[in-house]
Amino acid sequence: MKKLWMAVALTLGVAVAGPKGVVMDFGALDTIEALGAEASVLALPKANTPEYLAKFNTDSYASSGTMKEPDMELIREKSPDFIVISGRQGAFLEELSEIAPVINFSVEGEYLTSTKQNILAVGKAVEKEPEALEAWNLLEEKIKKAQETARASGKSAVVILHNDGKFWASNSNGYANFIHNVAGVKKADTDAQEKGLSATSAYLELKNPDLIFIVDRSAAIGQTPMDPQHFTQDEFTAVNAVKDGKVIYLTPKLWYLSGQGLQSIERQLDEVLDAL
Template identity: 40%
Template sequence: MMKINKKWLLISLIAATLGLTGCQSSNTMIVTADNQTVTVPKLPHKVVVMNYGALDTLDALGKGSIVVGAPQSVIPTYLNQYKKTNIKDTGNMKEPDLEAIKQVKPDLIIIDGRQASRAPELTKIAPVINLSVDAKNYIQSTKDHINVLASITETETKATNLIQSLEKKVNDAQSIALASHKKAIVAIHNDGKMILINTSSSAALIHDVLKVKRAVPVDVKSSNNNDKPKPVFIDNHYISTVKPDVIYIVDRSKAIGKEGMSENYFDSKVLKKAKTQVIYLTPDLWYLSGGGAESLDRQIDEVVNSLK
């Protein structure tokens, strides 16, 4: 009897690390995501995915065929294979189309922070799991999400291989970044304005995970806790003053189908004098996606290539 109890204790501990906290029945399981426990079906046949990072993870796990709905209007280019007639357009990233989602009768709905406020309504249609990326624990968050989706779809072996590959890629990227003298900033373009995003998930990945050196320190709040840091606008004067070796740009406007950043935004003479290299990150990958097995792999490549 003692041996059996120990065995079940070991199984419980392993399951907890995967986000799996127990079994409801032979057809359901309980998963933990975004600090919530949700009962979900095992091996769901019809899944609506509002989170592109989760979509590319399902694709990498070989389970893309269970996706019956996703936002179609701004789907990232690297996921174009899911922009087809047999996959229902389930609204945009912030406004899920509830009627369209009801029509496909999903077994499971996967969201992120953009749709979190609509979770109560979505839960009335099907179980909902929120796989938002935790910027402060970017890699662990991504690995946890891969494991959760693998548990639900019973693809744990593939998940293990994916995670091992990503861990090696991160370690290799860190070695390159630490050996490089280059210091960088991360900025976002929106409607003709360029703003420093030094504490964003993109900056967390580039600086905190991949170890690209910062050209400026992390923003800090003012002594008054009610005050938010003022936005720092990036322009020719900023480049001339700070002289970053690299500026990584996430073009939000272009990612959502609006007019992208002007090619003449920065004066070429200013860039040359400051010795600043401008890296245009793939807009839809960095703004709309991230935190998935494939998106993280692609993001690492873009950062590493800029340091060589």
């Protein structure tokens, strides 16, 4: 019925509002903003909004629920033309698909290939596909330059996730994949890893990275953030990154709750490059 009404309205010359959607992935949301299509957004998980998207945390936009549990009643009431989800809402895919076409903004397979497809899909949903492609091409050039800068620096890194007082190092999770494979920073630990390793002083001394990047999950979700003095303890002083003041605290919500968007990728690249 909605498509029929739009066709009739166009025939009669009646002004028709653009497509409207519920956007539950912050990378998708920052992509929509970058494309100048904010008016397409009906609702988002406002309680978790990253600082750089604060303009959406107002009464102009409804709350779509939490990051893990959408408000299905509200989404039905909004009658969106499209819905964007992240992996956190994957369990609701089938139910949401009964309301409107769903774009899953999660990365599947190779990062850059999947991310480009997702950005173009969102661009198409808000009728900005050519603009999305142009923006992606510019971003891809910045990624290539970042990789050249990282390689030229010769610096190696360890990526650590903090959660509730525990520190886990990984060279293969999503954050590490971005820093090593997208931004091009060399791995201090080149061993294959199926899961994270405890980031003890012994481990860090053994791998001796030039840089330590930290994603603070606890801070991102509103719990007690890590102790900023943790890595200044005497047991870590032999580690190059600690000696050189290169323990980098990445913006928590940007890294843990967002990513893969036109703005978030650029912001993440900037944080990595600033550390080199």
